[in-house]
Amino acid sequence: MRAIWKGAVSFGLVNVPVRLYSATENHDVQFRQVHRTDGGRIKYQRVCAIDGEQVSYDDIAKGYETPDGDMVVLDDDDLADLPISTTKEIAVDRFVPAEQIDPLVLDKSYYLEPDKSAVKPYVLLREALEQTDRVALVTVSLRTRMTVALLRVRDDVIVLQTLLWPDEVRAAEFGVLDEDTPTVKKAELEMAHMLVESLAGDYDPDAYTDDYEEAVKAVVEAKLKGGEVKKPVEAAESEGEVVDLLAALQQSVDRAKKARGEAAG
The missing domain is CATH 1.20.5 (Single alpha-helices involved in coiled-coils or other helix-helix interfaces)
Incomplete structure (x- = not known):
């Protein structure tokens, strides 16, 4: 793995130099849009939706679309005074009970690796989190934007997980649930408990496979063996x-x- 960020965790007067690594990767099957007859990749041009003209990168600006559909064009001067943060500090704000964090607000995950000279304070923080069953709420600047995140422990490694902002979590507003709640009979509830107990067990990630990905690879492998391969010539x-x-x-x-x-x- 390659570090994507370097900085330090600070809690109290303790400073722990760390490196940040992406903890997950996407293995979804990716398809390319290609020309059916020769397998050549489809390219797209930057075309203005109003005048139909092709636009060069120098003429492309940032636009903010309002809820009413109006477009506000912003240039570098408009964005110059935005609160951009370049700090390399993961600042612990407070330690909170782990159960207070709704899994729904968890976003991206990263591993934290300590410098060789900072292994002891790293272990100190790790042990404190595990033994108190708390997570550390922190602020961190990633890609020039300050965000809220938490630190928790997974397999003896401290993990940083960024959090969604409150307005990024949708409310579950289902009209059917606002109607009169049906009465569940005692016998039905007991049977449901029996079903839960009959299917109870531990989570084993190896027990699940991505059937779709495996099926796609099988189809591709069959075509490779059959010689059904397009080798498009790179066009000038x-x-x-x-x-x-x-x-x-x-x-x-x-x-x-x-x-x-x-x-x-």
Whole structure:
């Protein structure tokens, strides 16, 4: 694994230098859109929905769409004063009981690895979390945005899990549940308890397989063995794309020269 972030966990006067690693990866089957006859990949152009013209990267701005459908165009000056954070500190705000964290608010997960010189305070924090059955609520800056996260322990490793903001969790508003609650008979409830007990057991992740992924791989393998493989020839880039690239490079050079006080070419 390769570290995606370096910083330090701070709690009280203790500072633990750490590296951050993605704890999960997506193994979903990914399909490409291709030309049916020769297997060539389908490319898309950046086209304005209003005038139909192809747009270069230099003419692309950020737009914020309002609930009414209006579009507000923002440039670099508009975004210059936004509260961007570049701190490399994972600051512990408080330690809270683990059961107070609703699993629904958990977002992305990362492993924390300590520097060799910080193994002892790392273990100290790990043991404190495990023995008190608490998690540490922290703030951390990832990709220039400050977010709330928690620290917990998994297999002797401290895990950082970012949390969704409260307004990112939808309310479960089902009209059918607002109606009169049906009465559950005692015999029905007892039978339900019996069913639960008959299916009770421990979670074994190896007991479950991704049938869809395996089936797709089997189909692909069969086609490979049968010689049904498309080997598309890489097409040369169109002149329009080359011009755009050259123009972008030239503008970058000109800007660099201008910043140095030199005449643009």
